[in-house]
Amino acid sequence: MKNLFVFIFLALGLSSCSVFRPGTSSTENAGAPAYHAGGSSGKASASQLKFINGISTSDRVSNTNTESSPERSIVIADGSKNSDRVDSREKFSNLQFKYAILTNTAIERLTNEKLLDFMDEWYGVPYQYGGSGKSGIDCSAFASLLIADVYQVDGLPRISRDQYKESRRIPKSALREGDLVFFHTLGKGHTVTHVGVYLYNNRFIHASVAGVQISDLSEGYYARHFVGAGRVVPDETLND
Secondary structure, three states, X not given: OHHHHHHHHHHHHOOOOOOOOOOOOOOOOOOOOOOOOOOOOOOOOHHXXXXXXXXXXXXXXXXXXXXXXXXXXXXXXOOOEEEEEOOHHHOOOHHHHHHHHHHOOOHHHOOOXXXXXXXXXXXXXXXXXXOEEXXXXXXXXXXXXXXXHHHOOOOOOOOHHHHHHHOEEEOHHHOXXXXXXXXXXXXXXXXXXXXXXXXXXXXXXEEEOOEEEEEEOOOHHHHHXXXXXXXXXXXXXXXX
């Protein structure tokens, strides 16, 4: 039995990214968005999107006149609504609205359509150690796929700790869209065992044990286990 325990511990230590689930509490995750996917595909319609504290989004079109514009409503848990009529000339997409809410970011900043499409395609895909497909994927495989598909940077190592070694170190204060963020998750020490891709407004997307999701670097768990940030995408291809 003792030998079995040692074997399992070593296997986890060599994993491409940790399968340990971040500890959560009401204080650590207060205000952090949570996504509940509907159906086996990991996708959800606008009416199914649920966020922390009961906030969801819905789209409505007013038919009171022939030149009506869509009306977006943020529905609060108590049933009240804060509606803003959207000028159709702004031409913001549903994905821009969705991820502006998920990242608490000004919608005007979400201009990388390839990134939005990629995130929406993979959001909610379950975690699987060693996985690299829609049936299950781990953190390092997800980071590699995103960087290659969105930014056309191939050859990122398969294991998170190697991705850390190969990326150019940057300070946390200089993080930009497409940068990699690294964490240690196996107790003492700072060996990299988890990786995510930075988005904006302190948010990053990653394949965690809860599936592909967006998290906040300032959350207690991620703040405590943050190791560093790295850049692999050329500066000229990043959105400022």
